Amino acid sequence: MSSRGSLFWRRIRPSLLSYAGLAPFLAFALFPFYWMLITSLKADPNLYDLKRNPFWFSSVDGNTHQPYHKDIIVPASFSEGVIQWKVAQGAATTRSDSVQNPEPIAFIGAQKIESPVDGRLAAIRVPSGKIAHPNEVIGFIEVASPSLTHYRYLISTPFYRWLRVSLVTGLVVMLITLLLAVPAAYALARLDFRGNRMLGIVIFLTYLIPPTILFIPFSQFVGALKIDNTIWSLILTYPTFTVPFCTWLLMGFFRSVPKEIEERALLDGATRMQILRLVVIPVVLPGIITAAIFAFTLSFQEYVYGLTFISSTINRTLPVGITVDMVRGDVYFWGPLMAAAVLGSIPVVIVYALSLDYFISGMTTGAVK
Amino acid sequence: MAEVVLENVEKRFGDVRAVAGIDLTIRDKEFVILVGPSGCGKTTTLRMIAGLEEVSGGDIKIAGRSVTHLPPRDRDIAMVFQSYALYPHMTVAKNMSFSLRLRGMPRDQVATRVRDVAAILGLSDHLDRKPRQLSGGQRQRVAVGAALCRQAGVLLFDEPLSNLDAKLRVHMRTELKRLHQSVQSTMVYVTHDQVEAMTMGDRIVIMNAGVICQVGTPLEVYDRPVSRFVAGFIGSPPMNFFEGELVPDGSGVALALPGDLRLSLPRPELASRAGRKVSFGIRPEHISVAQSGRPLSDLAWAAVASPARVPAVIEVVEPLGHRVVVTARGEAGTFQMETEIHAGVRQGDRVDLWFDMNRAYLFDGETEATL
Structure with missing residues (x-):
């Protein structure tokens, strides 16, 4: 055992300093x-x-x-009557606002008493068959923490609708971006034509104009096209920042492809399009995937256009929907807000996790030298 | 038949003439080496033959057909790049068969061709590997294999061995030479290494500053260089040069070198040129050591008709094995010689050296042409 332990220690020790150096950064980034x-x-x-x-x-x-507990109080508007409990003491209760037709936990006559929180019916003050009065505490519910109560609450909001709008927008924008940026970046990086450099710079400049300025003219376009308050307003405007960004990103990748490979393909009898399809794109695939992820995340997290072009709750994107609907006035619904943020970040995490290998693979090693 | 003919071929980059109108005929199945210092235009010439570089003037013919304005794929050529230019995402087999697959060759024929070429190059066990899993030498062979698979009439090589280590380079030199005998393609090979040029080529084309200086077999350019540049470029260690003057010497002519050194020349026909400034060149292997005035039994010195005695001090001795390169300093300047290891020279020795004047070269002081 001790020899195995020391082997482990010997393997770990050289990297211990790197871990020690990384720890503060990790803590900062992950907090x-x-x-x-x-x-x-x-x-x-x-x-x-x-x-x-x-x-x-x-x-x-x-x-x-x-x-932690929550009192069950008979609403002041109720009239007094005989109480009939529907759940036993110690049973779990479900908050009324997270389901469509909540099961009442008790009846006072024909009047329904619903559970205000997720928890466990801990005590009954007024047992079945006794008279319950308005404003009377008839029992209380014990609340457990941690709990999934905020996640359950999201079902009653348009959260999944917002998520779908964001996902569809992100994926369509990603496709449009790749269709435009890949040929543009290849042309700017490799083909020799007049104004090549100038065009590259102009494309980059358009990326530098902040969306907070651009949304004003854009809202005019969106209104003129009568696509305001639809997903199309986002699908058409998001490429204005994803395409320049991804074009510049991809130009670097295309430039890193050794020219000799393309020349050899030319000698091997390939046409320009064949070179692009069979040689260049496979070689820069990590770069293209990186660009795709950026296009997706940039549109997934976009806020200003989403806020201004979409006015109805139901068509909102996730970031806008969360912040508009789960902050009412100066009241922040912290639990659902954070639950929505956690769920909203899952698609991005999945996308990154799937493409991590491509990110770090050295595809071009071995091409030359 | 894949004869390559260059007629007054020229390449300009802006105002710079990289290739200044060269004429060259490369015969079918010949192994021709383009050699010269960097920037001499040899790679540009090769790339013009390949079609990767547009021709500014003149005409290129392959197999009797003008290809000057044809795209590379219509020229019946294959090329091995200095950096190998392998497709990193394809296996060795796919790399080698890429051009065949583009041409729509049936799959079984492609497989046969790849197998045959891989067998020649010793790559049969590596066909399923990616380039990054191969060593430098293996990648180099894959690059050659990809070119061979084409069975093109002309194979072009752009310094293919310069990224290999010294030992592998010597090995691949032999391999390529053997390959040329078996594949029957015309080969054009660019290098800056005169040793590669000497050992591999049927003929050598020596280029400098965009023009061809000399074309000839290795022995021709070695024995009969047309100019001081060629003489200095071919040979290792390089030829020694001394600046001097031709002076009358009886009925013949002698060479006056700095330090009151007068060497008589066995070249009576140069008598008319007495008074001209010349460069005197002698190869290291044509200098021999003598101690106490007696030539050693180095080379076939008994047969030397007109040795000239030059006193010198030995500065550096570099043993190469059975031979040794000696750097010596005489009144006329510093020079190198090559002798047997057993000649017994040591650093600091004062010795008399013997120049074999029959093997000496004279170059015109102005035109640098061989006299």
Whole structure:
């Protein structure tokens, strides 16, 4: 055992210094994600409990040292009557705003009492068959933290609709961008024509104009084309920043392809298009995938155009939908907000994870020398 | 038949004439080496034959057909690049068969062709590998293999060995020469290395500053260089040069070198040129060591008719094995000689050296042409 341990130690030790150097950076970079995740999983009482360690969960109130609980109060508008419990003490309850037709936990006559939170019916003050009065506390629900309550709540919002709008926009914009940027970048990097350099610079300049200025003229175009408040307004405007960016990115990749490879392909009898299709594009595939990811993430996270061109809640993109609908006035619904952010970042994480190999593969090694 | 003919071929880059109107005929199945210092236009010439560089003037014919304005793929040529130019995403087999597949050759024929070529080059075990999994020498052979697969009439080589280490280079030199005997293609080979040129070519084309200086077999250019440039470029270690003057010497002519050195020349026909400034050239192997005035039994010195005695101090001794390169300094300047290791010279020795004047070269002081 000790020899195995020392072998492990010997392998780890040389890189220990690198890990030590990386640790502060990792902590810095990952902290917002940690905060987002932990916030999205905290039940509301835990979230607003200032007496507890904010970096971890707690199910015990910092002031009362009792488990977090929520009183079940008979609404003031109800008339008094005989109560009939529908769930047993100790059973789980589901918050009423996360489902379409919530199951009542009790009836007072014909009046329905619904659970205000996700939790466990901890105590019943007024048992079945007794009279319950308005404003009376008839029992309370114990709230567990961590819990998935905020994620469940998202079902009742247009969250998945926003996600779909964002995904469709991102993918279509990515395709348009590649169709335009790949040939443009190849032409600018490799073909010799008048104004080549100038054109490259102009394309880059258009990328430098901030969207916060461009959205004003663009909203005129979008209005004139009568595509405002539709996904088309985004699909047509997002390429204005993804195409220049990806063209410049790809120009670098195309320039790194050794010229001899193309010359050899020319001698081998390939036409320009064949060279592009059979030789150049396969060689710069990591670059093209990188550009595709950037096009996707740039449009997935875009805010200004999404906010200004889309006015109805149902057609919004994810970042706009979250911030407009889950912040009402100055009230931030931190739990659902963070839950939506976590779910919204999953597509991007998947895209990155799938293409990580291409990112780091040295495809051009071995081509020359 | 794949004869390559260049007629007054010229290449200008802006105001610079990289190739200044050259004429050259490369015969069918010949192995011709274009050699010269960097910037002499040899690679540009090759790229013009390949069609990768537009011709500014003149005409190029391959197999009797003018190809000057044809695209590369219609010229019946294949080329091996200095950097190998392998397709990094294709296996060795796909790399070698790329041109055949583009031409729509049936799959079984392609496979046979690739197998045959791979067998010649010893690549049979590597056909499924990617270029990055191969060593430098193997990549080089794949590049050659890809060119061979084409079975083109003309094979062009652009310094294909310059990225290999010294030992592999010597090996590949022999391989390529053997290959030429078996594939029956016309080969044009560009190099800056005169050793490659001497050892591989049927004929050598020596270029300098965009013009051809001399065309000939290795022995021709070695024994009968037309100019001081060719004489200095071919041979290793290079020829020694001394600036001097022709002076009358009885009925004949002698060479006056700095330091009151007078060497009589066995060249009576030059008597009329007495008084001219000349460069005197002698190869290291035509200088021999003598100690106490007696020539050693180096080379066939007994047969030397007119040795000239030059006193010198040995500065550097570089043993190469059985031979040794000696740098010596005489009154006329510093020069190198090559002798047997057993000649027993040591650094700092004062010795008399013997120049074999029968093998000496004289170049005109102005035109630098061989006299």
